[in-house]
Amino acid sequence: MSEYAYFANATLDDGTDIGAIDLEEQGWASKPMLARTRRWSLVPKGTHVMLDGRQYPMVTIDIPVGAKPVFRSRVFVGNITGRSSDQIERKVIPHLSVPAFRVYGIGWKKGSLTVWTWVAPNGAVETTSSDECWVGTALRTHLNTITWEEPEPEPEPAEEEEPTIDPRLNEG
Amino acid sequence: MAATVGVFVYTGTNAGTESTVQTGISFLSIDSNATDATTRQNNPVVAGTTSFEKHLRLKATVAPSVSWGNIKFWTDGTGQANVGLRAKLAVGTGGATPGTGDSTPTASAMTGDADAYSYTSGSKGTWDATASIGGLNTVSKALLLQLVPTGAATPGAWAQETLNYSYDEV
Secondary structure (H helix, E strand, C coil), X not given: CCCCCEEEEEEECCCXXXXXXXXXXXXXXXXXXHHHEEEEEEEECCCCECCCCCECCCEEEXXXXXXXXXXXXXXXXXXXXXXXEECCEEEEECCCCCCCEEEEEEEEEECCEEEEEEECCCCCEEEECCCXXXXXXXXXXXXXXXXXXXXXXXXXXXXXXXXXXXXXXXXX | CCCEEEEEEEECHHHCEECCCCCCEEECCCCCCCCCHHHHHHCCCCCXXXXXXXXXXXEEEEXXXXXXXXXXXXXXXXXXXXXXXXXXXXXXXXXXXCCECCCCCCCCCCCCCEXXXXXXXXXXXXXXXXXXXXXXXXXXXXXXXXEEECCCCCCCCEEEEEEEEEEEEC
């Protein structure tokens, strides 16, 4: 099943468009094609929607002469959480209600410099020359604040029976 | 096809025994990947002691189109008073499951570890810097976690913590 929200589109140095590059298929990164790519795009497949129900945006970048296009997806997971019912019982269980999400990055690499343009599933777009994807990190943090763990049922404490008093003791 | 990457717990000698994919982990006073309430109640982490280390690796159960890696780990930066959470990142070697170079889980205080809460969104820890771990059934380096409730830990519910990680896929 296709999981990525995007195809890639490469416009080559002679103006040829190579569309619908399936980034989930092994071998999509044809070196001859990448070497000639001058414009590099993320094109929504139309099969996925963002967290707010909108369609993913199209993102296009220029590839400088001598640079090669790159692609990466980054998955952000917040599914390990800790809770405990008492001091001596410690458990880490997943956030059942917090979805992992994927951000998509396209960019170019020339020498030691890599410039990324990331798109997050809330429509945020960021261009950076570091390895960090701050829109993804910020979205992860945001989701962690508005979702919560499914509580695990805890065993009921044993009920202590009320001492019964023989009513005859109160007579007379 | 996009990869499927899950959390696995490793127990036993050199943490060489792999669990099934985990939907949760428990901190216990035994070396176990069990997550049920009965096991926790029978093997509690007594205040003033350390839990058995929990050895985690990520594993690709569905192959990526090319590879996966570059794993980061972080927390929100704060925890509950007197209940420490320690982390030791990038332990052993990844690659073919179950990986190599890990140690046998113990309940002794870890060495070479750090406060897990020191890894934050602005200062992520590197769980595994390897850019290309591999394909199907490859695992990352290990992340070791250990709960450290001091003797002064307040009885009652432990404030919920969310631990985050990210990985790249190409």
